[in-house]
Amino acid sequence: MPVIYMDHSATTPVSERALAAMLPYFREEFGNPSAVYGYGQTAKNTLEKCRERMAKALGAFRSEIYFTSGGTESDNLVIRSIAAMKRDKGRHMITTMIEHNAVRRTFEALEKEGYSVTYLQPDPMGRITPEQLAQAIREDTILISIMMANNVVGTVLPIKELAMTARKRHVLFHTDAVQAVGHIPVNVHELGVDFLSLSAHKFHGPKGVGAVYCRIPNRLLPMQTGGGQEKEVRSGTENIPGIVGMTEALEEAVENLEGSSVYLTGLRDHITRELCAVPGVHRTGDPVNRLPGFCSFIVENIHHSVFLVNALNERGICVSSGSACSASSREASHVLLALGYDQEMSGEALRITLDTENTREEAEYLISSVKECIALVRAREKKKEGTLEGSVRKAAGR
Ligand SMILES: Cc1ncc(COP(=O)(O)O)c(C=O)c1O
The missing domain is CATH 3.90.1150.10 (Aspartate Aminotransferase, domain 1)
Incomplete structure (x- = not known):
């Protein structure tokens, strides 16, 4: 049958184009980007080219892209970084009642550490309005995290308007765009978001690889200690075949x-x-x-x-x-x-x-x-x- x-x-198969792009990086071009000899430098060049290509596909600058292991890590990285970095300014954050567990459970964990979180109630269609968000922002609000597209009912939220509301009140804005990237147009500078999470396996890239867009330098804190890769933000040898596959898959999705x-x-x-x-x-x-x-x-x-x-x-x-x-x-x-x-x-x-x-x-x-x-x-x-x-x-x- x-x-x-x-x-x-839930997930997509890796596209033929992404797979073909990845294959050489398992054996012929297997170098560690941190190594100084030829194999290492080739891997380093590939990594930086991918960063450039990913940035172009998302309307970002190269320096604004950080590679991660996927959507869950990207969401955690942004939310936990801002919570820790801004705790002296305030302990209030805003999200919605319809986020993926990668966001929801992260906020729930932070509540146990003394942060206060407002969960915005959507309307019956899954919509959140800028007015609703504006009303929830307080003096001590340090971060807003609202998903771009919902993974249970498919509703696309008005991220540009929501991000503008946040910016007017000088509050950082993150969007979990895991279900959106590769499926609807996403241009981070046009959207005006400060952070965006994405995951390759939702748009015909491989599993276990993703990225974070971060508009402002030095806003992400390392969640693990190690070799200091990704500008000290994300230690661990970079997943070059995965990153190559994700980049190729994203370009293919955007083209089509x-x-x-x-x-x-x-x-x-x-x-x-x-x-x-x-x-x-x-x-x-x-x-x-x-x-x-x-x-x-x-x-x-x-x-x-x-x-x-x-x-x-x-x-x-x-x-x-x-x-x-x-x-x-x-x-x-x-x-x-x-x-x-x-x-x-x-x-x-x-x-x-x-x-x-x-x-x-x-x-x-x-x-x-x-x-x-x-x-x-x-x-x-x-x-x-x-x-x-x-x-x-x-x-x-x-
Ligand atoms: C909206 C949303 N955010 C985050 C994730 C988690 O992404 P990953 O599987 O790459 O960790 C998913 C996965 O289903 C998702 O749908």
Whole structure:
């Protein structure tokens, strides 16, 4: 049975172009950039060229790009650096209730260390307004961190306006753009953000590599001690094949952005229309300001989306119930709860995230399979209602 992969927000396969670019750096050009001989200097040149190319693709300067191990590290690096650096100026920070755990859990950890955090409440579509942000800023606010695109409902937030609000009040602004980079236009100088996190595996680069954009020099503190690479910010021998793959993948994504966006928006809207015609299926997130290939729904009366995701898996379709990090957990999504869905509905999310590799035929197969599987899961769940399991669930309020 051929597998149809439609969970590109969780991760993407490395593109052929990125893979071809990476391969020489595993054996022929394997040098350590810190070494003085030829192999080392070649690696150093490659590293700096990648920094330059990454900067160009993001509308940044070369000196503003730092390489990391991915989105989680980039988010931690920014938030923890500013918290430590500015603690004498203030201990208040602002974020939203719909951030990825890489941001959310970092703020929760800092709260335990005595910082105070305001979690902005989104509207039911996942939107946050500049006015809302302005109201939350205090004299002692030292950092604002708001994601560019949400990983559960696909809503794209108005980062330019939010960053402008922060700048007017002289507060540093970070955006977690892990779901956005490579999928929608991202130009850091036009956006006016101070920091931005990205991760290669979300745009057909390899896993375990990412970057931070940092507008102001000396604003990042080392989270680990060691050889002082990345201008003392991030010690550890640089992952040259990974960085080369990420750079190539980003350039490829940016080159193809316009065409892919048109194609994916068409496919997304077709799937959304078809599935929302099924009774009890509702789209989640902003209908207009959303990622091009991002379809997200609540499917009522399936008890938990894990049953639907498993049924689709049996038909060779890979989709998810929410974010990748919560895919195996039965916990309701904190994002959907924040959007106002109740506990039960928040456990009934279905996320289908497309890529240009997904064909029209695959979309048709997906639509018919989702419809059939919803009917199947609902019938199974209804049957369980009269059983012991059903009574236990009812008593437990599940
Ligand atoms: C919005 C967002 N931020 C951060 C991350 C973490 O990135 P990484 O997997 O590179 O650590 C993810 C991954 O799913 C994400 O979706």
